[in-house]
Amino acid sequence: MDSLDLIKSLSVANNTKMVLLVLDGLGGLSLEAGGKTELETANTPNLDLLAESAALGMTDPIMSGITAGSGPAHLALFGYDPIKYAIGRGALGAAGIGFDMQEDDLAARINFATADNNGLITDRRAGRITTDESSKLCELLDKTEISGIKIFVKPVKEHRAVVIFRGSGLSDKLSDSDPQKIGVKSKEVVALNECAKDTAVLMNKFIHKAQNILADKHPANTILLRGFAKKPGLPQMKDVYKLNSAAIAAYPMYKGLARFVGMEILQTGPTIREEFETLKTSFNKYDFFFVHVKATDSSGEDGDFNRKVKVIEEVDKNLALITGLKPDVLVVAGDHSTPASLKSHSWHPVPFLLHSKYCRFDNAKHFGERYCSKGTLGRFPALDIMPLMLANSLRLTKYGA
Amino acid sequence: MDSLDLIKSLSVANNTKMVLLVLDGLGGLSLEAGGKTELETANTPNLDLLAESAALGMTDPIMSGITAGSGPAHLALFGYDPIKYAIGRGALGAAGIGFDMQEDDLAARINFATADNNGLITDRRAGRITTDESSKLCELLDKTEISGIKIFVKPVKEHRAVVIFRGSGLSDKLSDSDPQKIGVKSKEVVALNECAKDTAVLMNKFIHKAQNILADKHPANTILLRGFAKKPGLPQMKDVYKLNSAAIAAYPMYKGLARFVGMEILQTGPTIREEFETLKTSFNKYDFFFVHVKATDSSGEDGDFNRKVKVIEEVDKNLALITGLKPDVLVVAGDHSTPASLKSHSWHPVPFLLHSKYCRFDNAKHFGERYCSKGTLGRFPALDIMPLMLANSLRLTKYGA
Numbered sequence: 001m002d003s004l005d006l007i008k009s010l011s012v013a014n015n016t017k018m019v020l021l022v023l024d025g026l027g028g029l030s031l032e033a034g035g036k037t038e039l040e041t042a043n044t045p046n047l048d049l050l051a052e053s054a055a056l057g058m059t060d061p062i063m064s065g066i067t068a069g070s071g072p073a074h075l076a077l078f079g080y081d082p083i084k085y086a087i088g089r090g091a092l093g094a095a096g097i098g099f100d101m102q103e104d105d106l107a108a109r110i111n112f113a114t115a116d117n118n119g120l121i122t123d124r125r126a127g128r129i130t131t132d133e134s135s136k137l138c139e140l141l142d143k144t145e146i147s148g149i150k151i152f153v154k155p156v157k158e159h160r161a162v163v164i165f166r167g168s169g170l171s172d173k174l175s176d177s178d179p180q181k182i183g184v185k186s187k188e189v190v191a192l193n194e195c196a197k198d199t200a201v202l203m204n205k206f207i208h209k210a211q212n213i214l215a216d217k218h219p220a221n222t223i224l225l226r227g228f229a230k231k232p233g234l235p236q237m238k239d240v241y242k243l244n245s246a247a248i249a250a251y252p253m254y255k256g257l258a259r260f261v262g263m264e265i266l267q268t269g270p271t272i273r274e275e276f277e278t279l280k281t282s283f284n285k286y287d288f289f290f291v292h293v294k295a296t297d298s299s300g301e302d303g304d305f306n307r308k309v310k311v312i313e314e315v316d317k318n319l320a321l322i323t324g325l326k327p328d329v330l331v332v333a334g335d336h337s338t339p340a341s342l343k344s345h346s347w348h349p350v351p352f353l354l355h356s357k358y359c360r361f362d363n364a365k366h367f368g369e370r371y372c373s374k375g376t377l378g379r380f381p382a383l384d385i386m387p388l389m390l391a392n393s394l395r396l397t398k399y400g401a
Numbered sequence: 402m403d404s405l406d407l408i409k410s411l412s413v414a415n416n417t418k419m420v421l422l423v424l425d426g427l428g429g430l431s432l433e434a435g436g437k438t439e440l441e442t443a444n445t446p447n448l449d450l451l452a453e454s455a456a457l458g459m460t461d462p463i464m465s466g467i468t469a470g471s472g473p474a475h476l477a478l479f480g481y482d483p484i485k486y487a488i489g490r491g492a493l494g495a496a497g498i499g500f501d502m503q504e505d506d507l508a509a510r511i512n513f514a515t516a517d518n519n520g521l522i523t524d525r526r527a528g529r530i531t532t533d534e535s536s537k538l539c540e541l542l543d544k545t546e547i548s549g550i551k552i553f554v555k556p557v558k559e560h561r562a563v564v565i566f567r568g569s570g571l572s573d574k575l576s577d578s579d580p581q582k583i584g585v586k587s588k589e590v591v592a593l594n595e596c597a598k599d600t601a602v603l604m605n606k607f608i609h610k611a612q613n614i615l616a617d618k619h620p621a622n623t624i625l626l627r628g629f630a631k632k633p634g635l636p637q638m639k640d641v642y643k644l645n646s647a648a649i650a651a652y653p654m655y656k657g658l659a660r661f662v663g664m665e666i667l668q669t670g671p672t673i674r675e676e677f678e679t680l681k682t683s684f685n686k687y688d689f690f691f692v693h694v695k696a697t698d699s700s701g702e703d704g705d706f707n708r709k710v711k712v713i714e715e716v717d718k719n720l721a722l723i724t725g726l727k728p729d730v731l732v733v734a735g736d737h738s739t740p741a742s743l744k745s746h747s748w749h750p751v752p753f754l755l756h757s758k759y760c761r762f763d764n765a766k767h768f769g770e771r772y773c774s775k776g777t778l779g780r781f782p783a784l785d786i787m788p789l790m791l792a793n794s795l796r797l798t799k800y801g802a
Contacts, residue, residue, distance in 0.1 A: 003464060358430065360749060361434055388465050398469070400469065
């Protein structure tokens with residue numbers, strides 16, 4: 001029995017409202033020894049006021065020392081063990097562009113690449129062609145059909161694209177065609193079990209067809225496929241938690257991840273204010289809201305400490321839109337850290353705040369890494385956030401007599 | 402290998418003495434935001450003095466967000482994974498009334514219930530008859546025999562009772578007769594595997610016999626059975642920890658739980674002072690003492706903040722009876738939180754204190770939730786308490802060379 005089974009056996013429905021506000025890449029680092037992180041630097045009177053009557057802690061997205069990608073990090077936030085419930089890269093890629101995968105769809109990642117006259121790969125990224133160029137190439141391959149299988153090819157960024165095959169009986173037990181090095185030919189896709197043989201034949205047909213279509217499109221004259229994956233069969237939040245849940249996210253990837261666990265995806269504008277307004281207008285219709293703010297992460301990835309500070313301050317300025325709704329449980333969390341000084345995701349534990357009338361109070365003066373590290377919730381796995389939110393909304397019955 | 406196997410492979414006997422003082426439902430909540438919990442409110446000069454030279458922390462009984470019942474919570478305190486070693490409800494019920502189950506006994510919970518002339522259940526609790534009334538009904542059913550199987554029927558509280566079947570070859574792989582709703586007949590008990598078939602026949606015979614005996618006892622004219630369970634085959638503390646262990650508890654449930662893991666049950670009076678006196682008089686005879694104080698929990702369940710405070714103060718006043726014995730390891734812990742404001746068990750982590758000459762010192766000013774949250778032991782699973790106690794009594798050898 002994993003923790004999700006346990007939660008499922010204990011969860012009950014009621015009329016409470018919960019908001020999980022995720023500031024992507026929230027955790028940070030100071031620029032110099034002993035200095036302040038992005039969150040500590042930000043002027044956040046509203047978050048600070050909330051922290052005063054909240055329980056604080058630090059979460060580990062996966063485990064100590066592990067830097068989480070967006071997929072596993074969000075699975076953990078939603079209460080799904082990110083080691084057990086891995087989402088295949090193809091399916092994550094499809095989610096990332098907002099493609100709504102069907103039950104039988106098979107997805108894979110595409111790299112546009114360069115091959116020489118002998119078919120040897122000379123550049124696995126086709127000179128990093130622009131997204132515009134790759135979009136045009138995708139159109140050439142999109143909406144074709146092979147042996148009754150419909151094929152969708154959609155651009156991601158630069159040389160990267162996604163392909164989705166729609167038909168019945170497709171298997172994802174397939175090896176990659178991407179050789180992961182240059183100076184060799186792309187590999188044949190090989191079936192990893194008996195049932196996948198037909199699909200492998202089909203994949204190789206598609207690759208050869210694509211090579212013909214792209215023959216004169218040097219440097220993008222071939223494609224490499226990897227990460228074949230079907231839609232992950234994740235337990236649904238409605239069944240496990242007995243929750244009507246909704247996602248408010250501007251970026252396709254996060255909508256896709258939320259869709260995988262059965263959340264309703266709400267239409268929203270791209271700004272923080274618009275996202276929070278969407279929460280307000282739909283607050284009566286759902287029990288649980290996942291609200292996703294992307295710019296904390298993207299500014300961190302860009303190495304822009306000051307911009308990350310400003311994004312956090314913008315969240316703070318608009319916070320009353322959420323607190324004014326008086327949700328029974330409000331959590332402010334991050335999926336992982338993205339310190340501007342590292343220009344990337346990192347392994348550092350992430351500041352966490354939970355406000356409910358049943359939490360213990362930290363009387364903290366400020367919402368930031370230092371206060372959260374000394375918080376009453378201690379340091380705990382992000383996987384525990386959902387059980388904690390459910391407990392604080394009195395949605396979990398007692399385990400054992 | 403689970404943690405118990407590891408501990409078993411490392412544990413050795415020596416002459417140290419350990420006391421695990423469990424204040425049931427110890428953890429609490431403040432009545433208003435930022436206020437003090439029951440434990441923080443209590444005037445506890447002796448516990449505070451102990452805290453000054455002890456290591457503090459916060460324990461999770463089961464896992465984050467999960468509210469523990471007494472059974473699983475105590476298994477965790479005794480070092481047994483409460484998810485792996487579930488005690489069947491029937492067996493827990495028998496433990497709860499202090500019934501000493503034998504190896505082959507089969508136990509189940511009984512609800513006295515009301516059926517109409519067509520045998521349809523109209524009230525699953527027989528109008529919540531008094532414990533006195535149900536005691537008389539139990540006597541009618543007690544000490545009967547069917548096909549050579551001895552039957553014990555004992556009252557619990559109001560409409561609830563326990564039945565224990567004594568004979569050989571009884572199986573607990575049985576479905577409940579309790580339909581869990583009204584307007585339907587009670588269910589036949591069904592064997593869940595081949596070996597349980599004879600037992601199922603026997604159970605249905607017992608139910609029909611009981612219905613005949615109770616026919617004119619409206620509203621308690623039938624019984625519903627659930628939670629069939631044999632005595633849990635738990636590893637014994639003597640084998641796993643090499644400990645001569647004893648339990649000092651006034652309430653039957655906790656004696657029963659201690660008996661399941663092989664503790665000796667010591668005779669004691671019901672007051673805190675009498676329990677602590679019992680420890681004193683038997684201190685030379687055992688290595689490990691589980692001392693259980695119930696009133697912290699019952700006052701919390703009653704929603705009586707002030708009484709819970711007073712119970713804690715009474716423990717404090719009598720603490721010298723324990724500390725005067727100078728046990729090598731003294732732990733003050735709770736099995737779960739029972740905040741008066743919630744009038745029930747809750748999921749909140751529980752204050753923890755360990756005193757030994759080998760612990761790190763927190764120099765805390767007070768034993769309470771805030772100090773424990775910032776303690777040197779951090780927040781950790783209650784399952785780790787026994788290994789920690791054994792380590793501090795130098796009873797665990799090194800793992801690996």
